[in-house]
Amino acid sequence: MKKNLALLVLIIFLFLLPILVGKYLLYMTIHILLLSLFALGFNLLFGYTGLLSFGQAGFYAVGAYACAKVLLVVPSLLAGIFGGLVVAGVAALVLGILCIRHTRIYFSMLTLSFGMMIFSLAWKWRDMTGGDDGLVGIPRAPLEIPGLLKLNMTPMENYYYVVLIFSLLAIYLFHRLVNSPLGLTLRGIRDSETRAACVGISVVNYRLLSFTIAGVYAGLAGALLPPLENTVTPPVAHWSHSAEPVLATLLGGIYSFSGPIVGAFLFYIIKDIIVRFTEYWLICLGVIVLILVLGFRGGVVSIWERKGGQG
Amino acid sequence: MNGVIRTENLGKYFGELAAVHAVNFALKEGLFTSIIGPNGAGKTTLINLLSGYLFPDSGRIFFQENEITRMPSHKRVKMGISRSFQIMNIFSRLTVGQNILLPVLSRRNKNSSWLAAINSQKDAVKEAETILQEVWLWEKKDLPAGELSHGDQRLLELGIAVASHPQVCFLDEPSSGMNPIERVKVLELVKKLAAERKTTFAIVEHDMDVVFSLSDWIVVMNRGEILAEGKPEDIRNNQEVRDIYLGEEI
Numbered sequence: 001m002k003k004n005l006a007l008l009v010l011i012i013f014l015f016l017l018p019i020l021v022g023k024y025l026l027y028m029t030i031h032i033l034l035l036s037l038f039a040l041g042f043n044l045l046f047g048y049t050g051l052l053s054f055g056q057a058g059f060y061a062v063g064a065y066a067c068a069k070v071l072l073v074v075p076s077l078l079a080g081i082f083g084g085l086v087v088a089g090v091a092a093l094v095l096g097i098l099c100i101r102h103t104r105i106y107f108s109m110l111t112l113s114f115g116m117m118i119f120s121l122a123w124k125w126r127d128m129t130g131g132d133d134g135l136v137g138i139p140r141a142p143l144e145i146p147g148l149l150k151l152n153m154t155p156m157e158n159y160y161y162v163v164l165i166f167s168l169l170a171i172y173l174f175h176r177l178v179n180s181p182l183g184l185t186l187r188g189i190r191d192s193e194t195r196a197a198c199v200g201i202s203v204v205n206y207r208l209l210s211f212t213i214a215g216v217y218a219g220l221a222g223a224l225l226p227p228l229e230n231t232v233t234p235p236v237a238h239w240s241h242s243a244e245p246v247l248a249t250l251l252g253g254i255y256s257f258s259g260p261i262v263g264a265f266l267f268y269i270i271k272d273i274i275v276r277f278t279e280y281w282l283i284c285l286g287v288i289v290l291i292l293v294l295g296f297r298g299g300v301v302s303i304w305e306r307k308g309g310q311g
Numbered sequence: 312m313n314g315v316i317r318t319e320n321l322g323k324y325f326g327e328l329a330a331v332h333a334v335n336f337a338l339k340e341g342l343f344t345s346i347i348g349p350n351g352a353g354k355t356t357l358i359n360l361l362s363g364y365l366f367p368d369s370g371r372i373f374f375q376e377n378e379i380t381r382m383p384s385h386k387r388v389k390m391g392i393s394r395s396f397q398i399m400n401i402f403s404r405l406t407v408g409q410n411i412l413l414p415v416l417s418r419r420n421k422n423s424s425w426l427a428a429i430n431s432q433k434d435a436v437k438e439a440e441t442i443l444q445e446v447w448l449w450e451k452k453d454l455p456a457g458e459l460s461h462g463d464q465r466l467l468e469l470g471i472a473v474a475s476h477p478q479v480c481f482l483d484e485p486s487s488g489m490n491p492i493e494r495v496k497v498l499e500l501v502k503k504l505a506a507e508r509k510t511t512f513a514i515v516e517h518d519m520d521v522v523f524s525l526s527d528w529i530v531v532m533n534r535g536e537i538l539a540e541g542k543p544e545d546i547r548n549n550q551e552v553r554d555i556y557l558g559e560e561i
Contacts, residue, residue, distance in 0.1 A: 181416045181432060182425035184405070188413045191402035198362065198396075199414035199475055200388035201422060209423075255404070 014164055018157040026160050030228055032268050033167040034221045035248055039260030040174050041217025042245035047254035048178060049210040050190030051100070052108045054242050055115025058095075059215040061122055061237030063088035063222030068135045068232045075141035077153060077162065081223045088219020089212055091118075096211035100204060103193070112239060119237035134233030138226045153227065163224050170220060171261070177213070178257060186210055218245075250289050253299025262301055315340040315511055316361060316392065316479050321370035323356050330356040332535040334370070338479060343505055344513040345522045348532035349555055354515045355397055357532070358481045362394040363387045374479075388417070393477035395468040397484045397515070403457030407448050410456050410467055412439040414474035439474065445504065446470040462493050469497070473504055482514040486521075494518055498525055519556075523547065531555075 018026060038060060045051045067084030074080075099110045122129045129135065140159055143151040153159045177183055185206055189196045193203045226232050235241060244267065245260065252263025270288065274281035296303050314337030321334040331353045338344055346354045359365040361372060363384035372380045374390055382390075393414075402410050415435045416422055430436060443449045446466045451459060456467055465485060472480055485501060486494040498514075498521050505512045516522050522529065523543045530540040531552050539549050546552055 176428075177425050179428055180425045181421045181427070181429055182423055184409060184413060184416070184429055185422040187405055187409075188402050191404050192400050194364065195396070195400045195402065195471070196413075197384040198364070198388060198394055198400075199471060200385050200417040201413075202383075202385045206422070 011168065015161075018160055023156060026156055027228075028268055028272065030156075030160055030163050030224075032264050033163050034224055035244060035264035035267060036261040037167055037170055037217050037224075038221040039245035039248040039252075039264050040171065041214040041221075043249045043254060043260045044174070044178070044186070044210055044217070045214045046246075046249060047259070048183065048186045048190060049207060050193075051103065051207065051210070052246075053099075053111040053211075053214070054108050054239060054246070055095075055111030055113070055118075056214065056218045056245055057237050057239065057241035058111075058115035058118035059088045059092050059218035060222035060225075060241065061118055061232075061234075062091045063219030064225045064232045064236050065122065065129060065135065065222075066219075067223035068138045068226040071138050071141050071226060072135065075139050077141045077143045077227060078145070080141065080227065081166070081220070084223025085216050085219040088222060089216040092215020092219070093208070093212045096208045096215070100207040100211055112242070115237065115239055115242055119234060119239070122234040122237045129234070132234060134231055135226070136231045138230050138232065140227040140230065156228075159227060163228075166220065166224065170217065174217075175257060182206075182209075247285065247289055249299075250293055251299055253301035255298055256301040256305070259299050259301045263299065266300065314338045316372070316374050318361070318373075319371045321357075321360060321367050321372065323353075323360055323365060323367050329535040331360060331367070334535075334537055336530065336537060338511060338513055339528060340478075340511050341509075342511065342527040343502060343525060344511070344528045344530060345526040346513060346515050346530045346532060347517075347519070347522055348538070351534075352532040353535040354532055355483055356535075358394060358483050358513075358515065362392060362481055364394075388414075388475050388477070391476075391478035392481075393472050393475045393479070394481040395472040395483060395485060397487060399461075399464055399468070401456045401464055401467050401471065403455065405456055406453050407456050407459065407467060408439060408443060408452035411442050411448075411470050411474050412436065414471055415439045415442070418475050442470050442474050445473075446500065461488055465489060465497065466500075469501065469504075473508065473510065476508070477510055479511050479513070482512060484515050484517065486516065486518070491518075494521060501525075 017029060042053060042056050045053050063084035066087035067080040070083035071080040095114045099107055102110060123132060140153045142153055143162060151158060185201055188201065189203050189206055197203050222236065248263035248267045249260045251266050252261065253259030270285055271281055274284045292299055317337040318334055321331055323331040334357065348354055360367050363382055366381055371378055374392060379387060402413065412435060415438050416432065419435055421432055421435060443452050446469055448463060448466055448470060451463065459467060469485055472482060482501065486497045489497065501512055502525055504510065526543055529543055529546045531538045531546060533555050539546060539552050
């Protein structure tokens with residue numbers, strides 16, 4: 001009960017945020033929400049299925065570029081977002097078939113390579129992606145449902161609400177998913193794939209499903225980016241961007257539902273504070289993650305749970 | 312030779328070593344069967360082959376006269392072949408209850424439902440609860456399985472293996488690491504489950520007293536081959552078997 005109340009207060013607070021804070025914090029909150037979605041998807045693979053992917057930025061980029069491409073042709077926000085997440089999902093399904101037959105370090109290296117292949121495509125395929133210039137002049141198109149409504153997205157507050165609603169919906173669906181029989185099945189595969197196979201679970205199929213869903217979440221996060229920034233450039237596909245959900249998840253906690261979300265929040269707060277003092281903020285973040293991984297393997301959320309006794 | 316599961320000239324070789332060689336094995340339905348033999352006789356490899364954990368290098372395997380030689384494990388489970396492992400293999404981060412629920416959900420083909428809460432699968436939950444009581448783990452159902460004692464983890468292994476309602480169930484040393492009292496208790500439980508659930512069990516076991524008192528049929532393996540098989544009293548009087556268990560009272 002107490003937990004639900006806190007959650008309700010948080011959601012109301014997020015809806016009131018544009019009234020309470022300025023443009024910069026709003027912009028940052030959007031980025032926190034995007035990283036939350038990105039990290040949640042990543043953690044379906046990592047914390048729930050036991051597969052560490054270093055290539056999730058590839059699917060994020062596919063979502064971002066696909067959304068940008070759609071918006072440059074059809075100025076409709078929903079078409080862009082759904083276009084982005086569908087294309088990213090298909091990309092994840094296809095590359096997933098090649099990746100999920102391996103586990104542990106082999107899986108990680110494969111995802112890293114495929115992620116960097118997508119980066120190379122973004123970098124070199126100038127006709128399609130604009131090369132190192134990226135795609136520019138992407139409109140923050142209006143949210144339009146023909147004959148029903150048309151909302152202007154030019155003010156950032158309006159776009160913030162779109163991101164917030166998409167994020168809450170995606171987080172809610174994720175919560176349903178991990179607490180469903182499917183979620184239990186994935187956790188079973190994580191604990192012991194041989195045992196899972198011996199209770200009748202097709203390990204390969206469920207890994208592929210998990211990989212595809214993670215790709216869809218990365219794609220959704222990516223698709224929400226171009227309308228905000230009006231541009232997409234190759235670094236979104238770079239492996240260092242794949243590290244963000246890894247760090248956020250380790251920071252927050254891999255074995256809890258809210259870990260990646262809390263981690264995404266902390267990631268941006270730490271970054272924002274440290275960047276004011278030094279450009280080497282990653283070193284400081286690295287030290288914090290190191291301490292957490294060595295001392296509190298369950299991340300920040302586990303410290304909270306141990307103290308407060310709430311999940 | 313008919314059996315619910317049978318093999319023709321089954322072979323599995325690791326380099327020079329013939330772990331299983333030219334084995335013609337038939338598991339008779341309803342007979343509580345023990346597979347015995349000295350270390351390295353190929354007992355576990357045979358179970359690995361029959362359960363699809365390994366694929367054979369030669370020979371064929373049939374289940375109810377359907378060939379399953381190269382069928383993956385998860386499909387064999389759906390047909391009714393299940394197993395437990397010699398080395399602890401449970402879902403250690405899941406609760407004890409969830410460990411049992413997973414095979415039950417799998418048998419009911421509910422693994423992919425992704426919007427319903429786990430607890431809304433009322434029939435599956437109820438079925439899992441019955442199994443938990445049968446293997447004496449009801450009180451511990453909310454503990455993480457990894458925190459159970461060794462003996463309880465062995466019971467959980469057994470519970471997971473029977474939760475998929477198999478027709479045939481292989482248990483690889485279900486009582487290993489237990490004291491003699493626990494051992495008898497567990498094997499009597501297996502015998503009880505066999506009768507109640509109409510499951511044909513084949514177990515690998517080292518404790519000869521238990522094997523000879525509980526089994527209906529005994530298969531003796533040595534160096535990858537079947538040396539002898541028969542009723543306990545025949546095996547007890549078999550000179551070859553006595554020789555490989557040199558000096559041991561069987």
